[in-house]
Amino acid sequence: MKEIVIIGSGNVATHLALGLFGSGNKIVCVYSRNEKNAEALAKEVNAKATKNLQEIPTAADLYLLAVKDDAISEVSESLSVQGVVAHTSGITDINALKKHKCFGVFYPLQTFRKEVEIDLKQIPFLIEASDNETVQFLKNIASQLSEHVFETNTQSRQTAHLAAVFANNFTNHLFDVAQQILQQNNLPFDMLKPIILQTAMNVQTHLPQEVQTGAAARGDEKTIEAHLKLLNGNPQYKRLYELLTKSIIEKK
Amino acid sequence: MKEIVIIGSGNVATHLALGLFGSGNKIVCVYSRNEKNAEALAKEVNAKATKNLQEIPTAADLYLLAVKDDAISEVSESLSVQGVVAHTSGITDINALKKHKCFGVFYPLQTFRKEVEIDLKQIPFLIEASDNETVQFLKNIASQLSEHVFETNTQSRQTAHLAAVFANNFTNHLFDVAQQILQQNNLPFDMLKPIILQTAMNVQTHLPQEVQTGAAARGDEKTIEAHLKLLNGNPQYKRLYELLTKSIIEKK
Numbered sequence: 001m002k003e004i005v006i007i008g009s010g011n012v013a014t015h016l017a018l019g020l021f022g023s024g025n026k027i028v029c030v031y032s033r034n035e036k037n038a039e040a041l042a043k044e045v046n047a048k049a050t051k052n053l054q055e056i057p058t059a060a061d062l063y064l065l066a067v068k069d070d071a072i073s074e075v076s077e078s079l080s081v082q083g084v085v086a087h088t089s090g091i092t093d094i095n096a097l098k099k100h101k102c103f104g105v106f107y108p109l110q111t112f113r114k115e116v117e118i119d120l121k122q123i124p125f126l127i128e129a130s131d132n133e134t135v136q137f138l139k140n141i142a143s144q145l146s147e148h149v150f151e152t153n154t155q156s157r158q159t160a161h162l163a164a165v166f167a168n169n170f171t172n173h174l175f176d177v178a179q180q181i182l183q184q185n186n187l188p189f190d191m192l193k194p195i196i197l198q199t200a201m202n203v204q205t206h207l208p209q210e211v212q213t214g215a216a217a218r219g220d221e222k223t224i225e226a227h228l229k230l231l232n233g234n235p236q237y238k239r240l241y242e243l244l245t246k247s248i249i250e251k252k
Numbered sequence: 253m254k255e256i257v258i259i260g261s262g263n264v265a266t267h268l269a270l271g272l273f274g275s276g277n278k279i280v281c282v283y284s285r286n287e288k289n290a291e292a293l294a295k296e297v298n299a300k301a302t303k304n305l306q307e308i309p310t311a312a313d314l315y316l317l318a319v320k321d322d323a324i325s326e327v328s329e330s331l332s333v334q335g336v337v338a339h340t341s342g343i344t345d346i347n348a349l350k351k352h353k354c355f356g357v358f359y360p361l362q363t364f365r366k367e368v369e370i371d372l373k374q375i376p377f378l379i380e381a382s383d384n385e386t387v388q389f390l391k392n393i394a395s396q397l398s399e400h401v402f403e404t405n406t407q408s409r410q411t412a413h414l415a416a417v418f419a420n421n422f423t424n425h426l427f428d429v430a431q432q433i434l435q436q437n438n439l440p441f442d443m444l445k446p447i448i449l450q451t452a453m454n455v456q457t458h459l460p461q462e463v464q465t466g467a468a469a470r471g472d473e474k475t476i477e478a479h480l481k482l483l484n485g486n487p488q489y490k491r492l493y494e495l496l497t498k499s500i501i502e503k504k
Contacts, residue, residue, distance in 0.1 A: 069475060091467075091475050110447050111465060113454070124443045150443075159437040162479045163430040167444045168451045169466030170496045171423045176460035176503065178415040185411040191376045191402075192419045193456055195362050199420045200452035202365070204445055208428035213363060214421030215343075223321060223343050227414045236499060243495050244422045247488060251428065 002061040002141060005029045005083075006047070007075060009037035011112035012088050013066035016145075019120045020064075021045035023144040028060050053078045062141065064088065064106060065097075072096045084134055090161030094128055094154060104129030104138050108146075109160055111168050124148040126157045177237055184234075209251070216248035254313040254393065257281045257335075258299070259327060261289035263364035264340050265318035268397075271372045272316075273297035275396040280312050305330045314393065316340065316358060317349075324348045336386055342413030346380055346406060356381030356390050360398075361412055363420050376400040378409045429489055436486075461503070468500035 002025045006017045009032035021027050027047040032038035035051040042049035050056065056063075058081045065087040067075055072087045073096045079085065085097050086106040097103035105128040112118060125142035127149060129135040135151055142149040152160070175196060179189045202211040215223035224245060231238040254277045258269045261284035273279050279299040284290035287303040294301035302308060308315075310333045317339040319327055324339045325348045331337065337349050338358040349355035357380040364370060377394035379401060381387040387403055394401040404412070427448060431441045454463040467475035476497060483490040 069472065091478050109443055111450055111454070113463065116450075116454070118450070122446045124446070148442075156437055156439060158478065158482060159433060160439055160443055162482050163433045163439075163444060164447055165466055165479060165493075166426045166430040166433070168447050169464070169468060169500070170492075171426050171448075171451050172455070172460050172464050173468075173496060173500050173503070174418045174422050174426070175455050176464065177499075178418040179460055181411060181415045181418070185408055187408060187412055187415075189455075189459065191361055191400075191412055192415060194374045194376070195416055195420050196423075196452050196455060198363055198368075198370070199423050200448050202363070202368070203424070203427050203441075203448060207441065208424050208431055211365065212421070212424055212428065214417055216421060216425075220321065226343050226410065227417060230410060230414050236502065240422075240495060240499060241417075243492060244425060247429075247492060248421070248425050250488065251425070 001025055003028050003057075003059075003083075004062045004064060005031065005056055005060045005081075006041070006045075006064050006066065007031045007056075007079075008064075008066035009034060009041045010066065010068075011114050012108065013064075014041055014114045015112045015118055015120065016064060016066060016088065016106075016108070017041055017045045017047075019145045020141070021047075025141075025144070028057050029055075031056055056081065058082055062086065062137075076100070084129075084137055086129070086138060090126075090164065091158055094130070098130075102130055102134040102137075104134050105157060106138055106142065107157055107161075109164055120145045121147050124150060124160075126150050126152045126160060128152055128154065128157055174240075177240065181234075181237065212248065212251075214248070216245040219249065253277055255280045255309075255311075255335075256314045256316060257283065257308055257312045257333075258293070258297075258316050258318065259283045259308075259331075260316075260318035261286060261293045262318065262320075263366050264360065265316075266293055266366045267364045267370055267372065268316060268318060268340065268358075268360070269293055269297045269299075271397045272393070277393075277396070280309050281307075283308055308333065310334055314338065314389075328352070336381075336389055338381070338390060342378070342416065343410055346382070350382075352382075354382055354386040354389075356386050357409060358390055358394065359409055359413075361416055372397045373399050376402060376412075378402050378404045378412060380404055380406065380409055426492075429492065433486075433489065464500065466500070468497040471501065 027045040030038050030042040030047050038049035060083045063085045076097045084102045085100040086104040107126040109124040127138045279297040282290050282294040282299050290301035312335045315337045321341050328349045336354045337352040338356040359378040361376040379390045
C-alpha cells in the first residue's frame with residue numbers, strides 16, 4: 001500500500017486514480033486547477049481535493065502528474081515534495097521532472113475517456129526512471145494495475161507513442177472521413193460499425209500485413225479509378241486516398 | 253426455402269453459402285475454377301461441386317456470383333440460366349449482369365476471412381436489382397441472414413464501398429505502418445492491440461469526430477515536431493503523418 005497524490009483530474013488521471021485506489025493504495029490527495037473536477041474524482045477515491053499546489057502533502061510515496069503535456073514542466077517546477085514524481089506522457093522528456101530527487105515516467109498506452117470503463121490489466125505500461133530503484137518502484141506499482149509492464153528508454157517510449165498515433169488518432173480520423181463520405185450521400189455511419197470492429201479484431205490474432213485486403217493490395221486499378229471518380233468533389237479526401245493507396249502499393 | 257447456386261469459393265462465397273444453408277435454403281451447387289475449394293465448400297453445405305460452368309443447374313432460384321470483381325462480367329457472360337443472377341461486389345456495375353432476365357447486387361459490407369466466424373445478423377446488406385420484384389426477392393433472402401438490409405442505388409452502394417475502404421483497408425494499413433515503426437525499434441506489436449480495439453469500440457457509441465484525440469486535434473505543435481523528428485529516416489511514413497495531421501487540423 002502506497003500513499004499516492006494524483007495531479008490532474010482528466011481522463012488519464014481518473015482511470016489511474018480509480019485503478020490505484022482499487023488495488024489497495026491510499027490516494028491522499030487529488031489536485032486540479034479545476035476544483036469541481038478535483039472534488040468529483042477525490043470523492044470517488046476517498047481522497048481530499050485541492051486546487052492549490054501548496055496544499056499538496058509533501059511526504060507521499062508517489063506524485064503522479066497526469067496533466068496536459070505542455071503543463072508538466074510548469075507543474076513540476078511548482079512542486080516541492082520528497083516522494084517519487086512521475087508523469088504519464090508518451091512523448092514528454094523525462095527531464096521535465098529533473099528538479100526532483102527521484103523521478104520517472106508512468107505511461108499507459110491506451111486512449112482513455114472518463115465515462116468508458118477500461119480493463120487496465122491488458123494495458124501496456126511503459127516505465128522509465130531517473131535511477132534503478134525508482135524504475136523498480138514504478139514497475140511494482142504498474143504491476144498492481146496491469147499484466148503488461150515494460151521498462152523502456154525515452155526513444156522506445158516516444159516511438160510507441162508515435163505508433164499509437166497511427167493506430168488511434170489517424171485511424172479515428174479515417175473513420176471520421178468515412179463518416180463524412182457517407183453523410184454527404186445520406187447514408188448512416190451505422191453501416192460501418194461492424195467492419196470497423198472486425199478490422200480491429202483481425203489484428204488481435206494476425207499481423208496487419210497478413211490481413212491487408214482491398215483494391216490497392218490487389219493492384220486493382222479499375223476499382224481505384226472508380227473510387228477516385230467518386231471523390232472528385234473532395235480534393236482533401238482524394239489526396240488522402242491517393243497517398244494511402246500509394247503507400248499500400250509500395251509496401252507490396 | 254430457395255434453391256441457390258454459389259459461384260465462387262473464396263471468403264465471401266464461403267460465408268454467404270454457410271449463412272444461406274444455415275437459414276434453411278438448399279445450396280444446389282458450388283462452382284469454382286479451383287475444384288478443391290469448390291469441393292471443400294460444397295461438402296459443408298451439402299451441395300454438389302463443379303469446376304465447369306456448363307454443369308451448373310439452370311433452374312435454381314438464385315445464382316450468387318461471389319467471385320473477384322474483374323471476373324464478374326466474364327462469368328456472367330458464360331452463364332445461361334433462368335433464375336436471378338446477383339453479384340456480391342461493392343463497386344462493380346450492376347449492368348455487368350445485364351444479359352440475364354433478372355439480375356441484381358447482394359453486397360455484404362464486411363471484411364470476410366474464411367477462418368474467422370462472423371455474425372451475419374449485424375452486417376449491412378446493400379441490395380440493388382434490375383426490377384422491383386427482384387429487389388424484393390433479394391431483400392427477402394438478405395433478411396434471412398441479417399437484420400440490416402438496405403435497398404440502394406449504384407451511387408450509394410459505391411459510396412458505401414469507398415467509405416469501407418477508409419474504415420478497413422486504409423485503417424489496416426495504418427496498423428501496418430504502426431507495426432513497422434515498432435518493429436524498427438524492437439518493440440512488440442502486442443503493445444498496440446488494446447488501443448486498436450478501444451479505438452474501434454469508441455466509435456460504436458460515438459461519432460468519430462466526438463472522440464478524436466491527439467496532438468493534431470489539440471494543435472500541439474511541440475508533439476507533432478517530436479513525432480516528425482522520430483520519422484526522419486522514413487520519408488514515406490513522414491508524408492503520411494504530415495498529410496493526416498494536416499487533414500485533422502483542417503477539420504477542426
